[in-house]
Amino acid sequence: MRLTCPLCGDRDRREFTYYGAEDYLHRPAAEAPLADWDGYLHLRDNPAGETRDLWYHEAGCAQWLLVSRNTVTHAISKVELVAERKA
Amino acid sequence: MRYSGLKVFTEGLFGNKGWRPAWRDPAPKAEYDAVIIGGGGHGLSTAYYLAKNHGLTNIAVLEKGYLGGGNVGRNTTIVRANYFLPGNSEFYSHSLKLWEGLEADLNYNVMHSQRGLINLFHSDGQRDAFARRGNAMINQGDDAVLLDRDGVREMLPYLDFDQTRFPIYGGLLHPRGGTARHDAVAWGYARGADRRGVDLIQNCEVTGIDIQNGRVTGVQTTRGAIRAGKVGMVVAGRSGQVAAMAGMRLPVESHILQAFVTEGLKPVIDHVISFGMGHFYISQSDKGGLVFGGDLDFYTSYAQRGNLPMVEHVMEAGMTLMPMIGRARVLRSWGGIMDMTPDGSPIIDKTPVEGLFVDCGWNYGGFKAVPASGWCMAHLMATGESHAVARRFTLNRFLTGHLLDEEGTGSQHNLH
Numbered sequence: 001m002r003l004t005c006p007l008c009g010d011r012d013r014r015e016f017t018y019y020g021a022e023d024y025l026h027r028p029a030a031e032a033p034l035a036d037w038d039g040y041l042h043l044r045d046n047p048a049g050e051t052r053d054l055w056y057h058e059a060g061c062a063q064w065l066l067v068s069r070n071t072v073t074h075a076i077s078k079v080e081l082v083a084e085r086k087a
Numbered sequence: 088m089r090y091s092g093l094k095v096f097t098e099g100l101f102g103n104k105g106w107r108p109a110w111r112d113p114a115p116k117a118e119y120d121a122v123i124i125g126g127g128g129h130g131l132s133t134a135y136y137l138a139k140n141h142g143l144t145n146i147a148v149l150e151k152g153y154l155g156g157g158n159v160g161r162n163t164t165i166v167r168a169n170y171f172l173p174g175n176s177e178f179y180s181h182s183l184k185l186w187e188g189l190e191a192d193l194n195y196n197v198m199h200s201q202r203g204l205i206n207l208f209h210s211d212g213q214r215d216a217f218a219r220r221g222n223a224m225i226n227q228g229d230d231a232v233l234l235d236r237d238g239v240r241e242m243l244p245y246l247d248f249d250q251t252r253f254p255i256y257g258g259l260l261h262p263r264g265g266t267a268r269h270d271a272v273a274w275g276y277a278r279g280a281d282r283r284g285v286d287l288i289q290n291c292e293v294t295g296i297d298i299q300n301g302r303v304t305g306v307q308t309t310r311g312a313i314r315a316g317k318v319g320m321v322v323a324g325r326s327g328q329v330a331a332m333a334g335m336r337l338p339v340e341s342h343i344l345q346a347f348v349t350e351g352l353k354p355v356i357d358h359v360i361s362f363g364m365g366h367f368y369i370s371q372s373d374k375g376g377l378v379f380g381g382d383l384d385f386y387t388s389y390a391q392r393g394n395l396p397m398v399e400h401v402m403e404a405g406m407t408l409m410p411m412i413g414r415a416r417v418l419r420s421w422g423g424i425m426d427m428t429p430d431g432s433p434i435i436d437k438t439p440v441e442g443l444f445v446d447c448g449w450n451y452g453g454f455k456a457v458p459a460s461g462w463c464m465a466h467l468m469a470t471g472e473s474h475a476v477a478r479r480f481t482l483n484r485f486l487t488g489h490l491l492d493e494e495g496t497g498s499q500h501n502l503h
Contacts, residue, residue, distance in 0.1 A: 001394045014396045018386040020500050021340070034486060042338035042485040043498065044328030048157050048389040071341070072389045 007061040015059035022052040110281035120319035126150025128159035130321040131238035131276035132461025138283035141469035151292035161423040162454040167264035174479030180477045182459030195275030204359040209253040217259040232260040253364045296332040297328040299445030319444045324424025343388035343422045349415040351375030365404035388473025393422045431503035432491035436482040
């Protein structure tokens with residue numbers, strides 16, 4: 001598996017650290033109900049097919065990446081910078 | 088047909104013409120008292136114990152592929168009860184006891200081999216932690232022996248004891264640990280359930296779960312609708328998709344775990360050896376192949392195959408631990424889809440939908456749990472109450488904080 005980092009280009013999977021589902025980008029407010037925190041931390045759609053998840057380019061630009069990926073084929077369709085997406 | 092040594096002998100004399108299929112191939116009925124989604128190890132053992140322990144025989148197992156075609160046929164066959172935490176400890180202890188009587192109970196040779204399992208440690212701190220774990224195992228009624236370096240050397244002289252990164256300080260021996268023939272476990276339970284009247288329905292994919300007024304009423308399948316007042320979801324890595332049919336999200340991520348086997352060799356590794364610091368474990372199958380594996384690839388996947396970086400890592404760890412295997416040729420590798428929970432422990436519980444039950448979250452340790460998982464899931468489906476040894480495997484423990492974090496690494500999806 002290789003990922004194309006928007007800053008560094010096409011790189012080996014070993015350079016990246018997987019973090020988890022896109023859910024981690026939607027952090028509840030501190031006073032949100034417990035169920036919201038449970039959803040954010042634990043509950044997952046866990047799709048077989050297209051998914052979006054967070055990877056960290058640890059051995060490269062140290063940017064957080066939002067990767068669109070197929071969990072059945074391991075094909076990667078899009079890699080975005082989390083920093084730019086939020087801006 | 089009852090299997091026996093005499094039967095094998097007489098069949099051999101008469102050309103083996105008397106063998107019959109081990110189970111029927113029935114068409115699905117329109118209604119059952121209960122259906123189990125998933126014909127793997129856990130689903131089949133659930134069906135078996137529903138029939139045997141609770142007298143429920145008007146039940147069906149629905150399998151989208153063939154029986155035992157998922158993780159029960161894709162694992163590394165290790166059976167052990169070396170858990171520490173209350174909640175896990177009594178459950179795996181119960182499972183090991185069931186393993187020890189399984190062949191007689193099923194009248195099926197599952198080739199359960201209690202060859203001993205050794206967990207290596209590599210520092211004073213790790214030795215103390217293992218001593219504590221061994222005491223917990225003994226308190227639970229199971230067996231554990233703390234070996235020092237010489238003790239390990241006597242049993243496993245071929246390890247590299249002086250490797251610079253992780254020198255071997257000793258090991259925790261679990262003499263009753265070992266292996267079993269993975270497919271035979273699925274087949275034995277399938278045959279046992281079938282003989283008690285359970286319908287095992289293959290090539291039957293569940294496409295929907297019918298719910299009325301908060302109560303499950305049946306399932307839609309590729310072979311028609313089936314009504315049932317009780318439905319058990321026992322689908323391991325596919326738990327997310329099946330639960331979604333009931334409108335639920337589970338605390339489960341599906342990850343890929345790879346395993347490897349070499350060509351058949353003469354007996355060389357007599358035990359199961361676990362080298363946790365290197366993420367490597369190994370045993371030798373009765374056929375002679377060295378069966379070994381490592382850690383997850385660490386990204387969600389349903390591909391049933393992994394990537395090369397983890398292959399390389401596992402091979403390096405193996406060579407670090409026992410350089411003697413370097414010239415064995417790897418015959419094949421494969422991946423299983425692991426239903427990972429945030430704390431690394433399983434779930435056997437009711438769901439918010441009445442009559443709908445879930446058994447999932449077996450992480451990378453589902454094989455040894457097959458007997459007790461079925462035992463406890465059957466108890467739950469038959470009585471509506473959790474079994475005493477599975478009481479802490481609750482679905483909502485992440486919300487309430489009643490975690491079972493055996494590794495002590497935390498309760499978050501990327502930590503186990």
